[in-house]
Amino acid sequence: MRVSVICVGRLSREYQAVWRHYQGLLRPYIGLEVFETAEVPLSLGEAQARTKEGTALLSLFRKGAFTVALDGRGRQYSSETWSALLAEKKVSGHSSFQFVLGGAAGLDECIVAAAHVVWSLSDLTFPHQMARCMMIEQLYRALRIERGEPYHH
Numbered sequence: 001m002r003v004s005v006i007c008v009g010r011l012s013r014e015y016q017a018v019w020r021h022y023q024g025l026l027r028p029y030i031g032l033e034v035f036e037t038a039e040v041p042l043s044l045g046e047a048q049a050r051t052k053e054g055t056a057l058l059s060l061f062r063k064g065a066f067t068v069a070l071d072g073r074g075r076q077y078s079s080e081t082w083s084a085l086l087a088e089k090k091v092s093g094h095s096s097f098q099f100v101l102g103g104a105a106g107l108d109e110c111i112v113a114a115a116h117v118v119w120s121l122s123d124l125t126f127p128h129q130m131a132r133c134m135m136i137e138q139l140y141r142a143l144r145i146e147r148g149e150p151y152h153h
Contacts, residue, residue, distance in 0.1 A: 001030045002096045003139065006060045007132055008053045008103030009039040015129045022136040029143045035060045039103045046105040054108025057100055065096040067115045070135055071107045072125065074118030083142035085117070099139075101132050 003026075011019055026032055037056035040049040061067065066089050077085065089097070100111055104127075112118055121134055144151040 001090060003030050003032050004060075004062055004065065004096075004098040005032070005034045005101070005132070005136070006037075006057055006098055007034070007101040008037050008057065008128065010036055011129050011132065015133050018133040019136060022133070022140050025140050026136070026143070029140075040105075042104055049103065049105040050108040053103050053105070054110045057102070057108075057111055058114065061100075061114070062096060062098055065098040066094040066117075067098050067100065068117045068119050069100045069107055069111050069115035070121065070131060071102070071112055071118050072120050072123075073112065074120035076120050076122065079138065079141050080145060082119075082138060083145035086139075086142050087146045099135055101128060101135065103128055 023032060037053060037060065040052045042049055044052075086097070100107065100115065102108070102111070121131060121138070126134065141151055
C-alpha cells in the first residue's frame, strides 16, 4: 500500500515528534510520502486562501490514487469502520491512496469534489497540524485493526 499525504504547510516542532512516531510505526505496513504546499496568509481572506491552496493541492494529486479529503463536512467513521473501508478499497484493487488536508481556512470545494471519500475526524474543530497527526494515527490504527493486531498507544 502506498500512501501520499498532501497538505498545506509544514508541521511545527511541537507536532513533528508525534508525526515521526507514527511514521516510524507505519514503516512496516506502507510506503508513505508527504507533499506540502505553502500556506496562503489568511489576511488575503479565507476564500482566497482556500482557492489558492486548493489549486496548489490539486497539482500534487496522483492520478489513479484513491483520494480521501479531510474536511469537517465529511462523514465520521469509527476506527473499525474506517479500517474496514480502507481494507475493502484495497481488496477492490486500490494500492495507492492520497490523504488531502487543507490549511487554517480549510479545503477548497474543488478538493472536496475531487475526493472519493470526505472524512471528518470529529464535529470539533482542530488545528490543521493536529488533524494531520490525528489522521496518521488513525491510519496506523486502521491497519492494525485490519490485521487483527493489538493497539495500545
